[in-house]
Amino acid sequence: MKVVVAPDSYKDACAAVAAAEAMAAGVRAADAGAAVVLCPIADGGEGFLASLVRAGYVEARSVATVDARMRERSAEIGVSGDGQTAVVELAQAAGLEHLAREERDPLCTSTRGVGLMIRAALEQGVTEVVLGIGGSATNDLGCGCAQALGVRFFDPDGRVIEDVIRGGDLKQIAGLDVSGLDERLRGVRIRVACDVTNPLYGPEGAAAVFGPQKGASPAAVAELDEGLRNVAGVIERELGRSIASLPGSGAAGGMGGGAVAFLGAELVSGADLVLDLAGFDDAVADADLVLTGEGKLDGQSLGGKAVMVVARRARAQRVPTVALVGCVGDRPEAAVDAGLGGYEILAPGLSASESMARTAELLVDAAARVVSRFLKQR
Ligand SMILES: Nc1ncnc2c1ncn2[C@@H]1O[C@H](COP(=O)(O)OP(=O)(O)OP(=O)(O)O)[C@@H](O)[C@H]1O
Ligand SMILES: O=C(O)[C@H](O)CO
Incomplete structure (x- = not known):
């Protein structure tokens, strides 16, 4: 299978590049032969x-x-x-x-x-x-x-x-x-x-x-x-x-x-700019699944949010997107109604501080879970 991983940063917890690497490791743990393309996202600020x-x-x-x-x-x-x-x-x-x-x-x-x-x-x-x-x-x-x-x-x-x-x-x-x-x-x-x-x-x-x-x-x-x-x-x-x-x-x-x-x-x-630079649309064309994510998914101001930009562009090519998120805020279902394929909370049982401290490691597991489920359902 082919998976494109395009996370935003997990604010206060994990930078986008590190998150993409962790997701890629998780995909490969679930499917050793998977092709993975990394498209981490950044906003215009410092870094x-x-x-x-x-x-x-x-x-x-x-x-x-x-x-x-x-x-x-x-x-x-x-x-x-x-x-x-x-x-x-x-x-x-x-x-x-x-x-x-x-x-x-x-x-x-x-x-x-x-x-x-x-x-x-x-x-x-x-x-x-x-x-x-x-x-x-x-x-x-x-x-x-x-x-x-x-x-x-x-x-x-x-x-x-x-x-x-x-x-x-x-x-x-x-x-x-x-x-x-x-x-x-x-x-x-x-x-x-x-x-x-x-x-x-x-x-x-x-x-x-x-x-x-x-x-x-x-x-x-x-x-x-x-x-x-x-x-x-x-x-x-x-x-x-x-x-x-x-x-x-x-x-x-x-x-x-x-x-x-x-x-x-x-x-x-x-997000749109970075995805253009990354060649995201070409990478998605023959992909089976897109993984994105951010620290906190909520249903407010979904417009310019990176995870929603990723989901919209993947959906335009009929590829589903799942967001791996640290936690959810108000009405995360609104994101699903707006086109996100689904979301997976990294470690629902952990306290926020512990989950944040272990974001990269939890992302490996969450990506592996999502990919295993995806392969079973196919
Ligand atoms: N691994 C994690 N586990 C639990 N909560 C997390 C984790 N990582 C980040 N968070 C929570 O998410 C918050 C940051 O959310 P996010 O990364 O979506 O940034 P934002 O500024 O809210 O949104 P945006 O990046 O879209 O502007 C953190 O302050 C923290 O409360
Ligand atoms: O530079 C600044 O003023 C802040 O980062 C907001 O853009």
Whole structure:
């Protein structure tokens, strides 16, 4: 038999790549001759590139960039085997993890380094850029990134802002000009995998929800929120694009919205993107079964959830999907009604903490159980 294993991460318990390896071991324990294809899933945040490299979807190349406080640093981008697609992870440049606690202040940080990495990707001659965003130290709506790629911003007196734009500068922006955008971006498709679906501003927006973890005080949050609102208005007026309530617009301090407005990017589910890179649809075409999974399966907001994306794509080729889950929340049957073939709880008898500590090992057993049952029923 052939099984495709495509788990999400089990938050706080097991990374997606390790989960996929454990599932594969379980499949082989039940059927030594089984062919197994591993397609672990990742969201756009920190670790996006590393997991795509580990999964073998892209190869890492070293590039020069700057961190959120504009200090030079070396980072990595990923390039696919055919040289057509580059993967750029925002957190490699503008990640919060590169700043010491006292350096964290989204009024003073910028996504300039992300723009430099996109430039490096364009130098490789790719036709597609996949940008993973999240885990940022920034709240600049991607203006620093756009500036590095040729977008010009103007102050209320109509003067070009020459300094690198940081979160604290957003409220001064009164105009912009995208005509100087790097020409190589034309004809390059940019897709953005966001780690969250928040809108740009307001109570659920980038500054209010993620500003504090980046070091913003309540006053700074209010200032950043006002800045995001201001630039969204400028974008709407000058580019005719409304980004405020796009889901994911508020990811990475507004980088999601900025990528759409300045770079013509599409915001997509990380799961769909990763499955494309992994060649999931081709792998499923002649498969008998798909295994997916996550920490907790519940019936709420099933839309963009990785396990449901996997189930939908497998079902389109009439291949059943079973989710191996640590535990269930509210109404897990809703997932089954929405197209999941079924779910298997790793170890219903164990306490949550014990189950979490032993996730990888329990995944081997659960995958073996599901496959044995599947073979018996055939
Ligand atoms: N092995 C496990 N056994 C029991 N519970 C687990 C296990 N692994 C994770 N969990 C539970 O699942 C929770 C995380 O759920 P999940 O991995 O689905 O992430 P999420 O953030 O809820 O959802 P999503 O990744 O879809 O955004 C953990 O906080 C924990 O309560
Ligand atoms: O970078 C951030 O702001 C968070 O990870 C949400 O995207």
